[in-house]
Amino acid sequence: MPLRQTEPLAPGRTRSTDLVDELAANGRLAHDELVALITGATQADREYARRRAAAAAQEHFGNRVFVRGLIEFSNHCRQDCLYCGIRKGNREAERYRLDADQILDCCAQGYALGYRTFVLQSGEDAWYTTDVVVDIVSRIRAAYPDCAITLSIGERGREAYQRFFDAGADRYLLRHETATPEHYARLHPAGQALSTRLECLRELKEIGFQTGAGFMVGSPFQTPDHLAADLELLADLRPHMVGIGPFLPHHQTPFGDRPAGDVDLTLFLLSLVRLMLPTVLLPSTTALGTARAGGREQGIQAGANVLMLNLSPQDQRAKYLLYDNKAVTGEVAEMTHAVQRSLERIGYTMVVDRGDHPEVAR
Numbered sequence: 001m002p003l004r005q006t007e008p009l010a011p012g013r014t015r016s017t018d019l020v021d022e023l024a025a026n027g028r029l030a031h032d033e034l035v036a037l038i039t040g041a042t043q044a045d046r047e048y049a050r051r052r053a054a055a056a057a058q059e060h061f062g063n064r065v066f067v068r069g070l071i072e073f074s075n076h077c078r079q080d081c082l083y084c085g086i087r088k089g090n091r092e093a094e095r096y097r098l099d100a101d102q103i104l105d106c107c108a109q110g111y112a113l114g115y116r117t118f119v120l121q122s123g124e125d126a127w128y129t130t131d132v133v134v135d136i137v138s139r140i141r142a143a144y145p146d147c148a149i150t151l152s153i154g155e156r157g158r159e160a161y162q163r164f165f166d167a168g169a170d171r172y173l174l175r176h177e178t179a180t181p182e183h184y185a186r187l188h189p190a191g192q193a194l195s196t197r198l199e200c201l202r203e204l205k206e207i208g209f210q211t212g213a214g215f216m217v218g219s220p221f222q223t224p225d226h227l228a229a230d231l232e233l234l235a236d237l238r239p240h241m242v243g244i245g246p247f248l249p250h251h252q253t254p255f256g257d258r259p260a261g262d263v264d265l266t267l268f269l270l271s272l273v274r275l276m277l278p279t280v281l282l283p284s285t286t287a288l289g290t291a292r293a294g295g296r297e298q299g300i301q302a303g304a305n306v307l308m309l310n311l312s313p314q315d316q317r318a319k320y321l322l323y324d325n326k327a328v329t330g331e332v333a334e335m336t337h338a339v340q341r342s343l344e345r346i347g348y349t350m351v352v353d354r355g356d357h358p359e360v361a362r
């Protein structure tokens, strides 16, 4: 039942804390209520949401944080998203591709360190045809039957998705970036449509992938209405994974001089997503850690329960720059241990097992 503004609030409570409670109880709010929460919550209200979200994560996952091994295997992209450093229009980007053997080498390195989820991410690179991707997935599946394979390779279409799934891929990440068509059109060139992306997300779910959607916070032209629509989309789609990070500009894009997204608002939205979808796999993103020192740990404390660490070859990592100042250095074992220690400092334990969504755990 939506809270009416006229209802008396208990001492110490506010309209925002009541909306937070209602979101946690029902998994959704009316559009206007979401806008009111996004625009009206004070720092104390956000802290209330953070504590509730951390408790919800604790209830479903304990103090465990799943760590995934990320392999950025190509920075070629046929798309031209205006915010992205590896968009095809960026003639300055130094491009690279990893072949199947190099990708398998990354998996081997990660496996030896205990990683049991590999996230294969790239731009939309047609060099990796459906057959090539199927071959890569099949080889990883055969070599590592105990590992989860996540793909994040963009809009491919139902037939390709089905073949990837049949070859052994378990999960697919495809952030929708904004759920408002007019806003989508301001972030992407003509020819890229939100409807295509949403259709892909529906197909992925239907096929049986653990599916991830997500959006940027603070992207150019974004309003509270847009963010409320993003949350409503998640409430309807009920994805297994949600990726939320602050918009960060890249100097070789049309949005290079735009301000970065607000970190505290991003953390608040992470908490709201945890309350809406209590069992969701929710990464504390690299972008959050780039935007603020300690940002990834704050993301975990706000309700996130996943971290992705980069297993890509060190000499290629610096070329996969979706935004400026991305942290790319560090040897994998050293990074893994550093993350383990930083999680322990805030009372969490790093786990490297498959970490499936509770509703589909095998």
Ligand code: SF4
Pocket: 077, 078, 079, 080, 081, 084, 085, 086, 087, 088, 122, 123, 124, 154
């Ligand atoms: S956001 Fe993804 S699809 Fe868009 S240009 Fe960048 S890599 Fe390509």
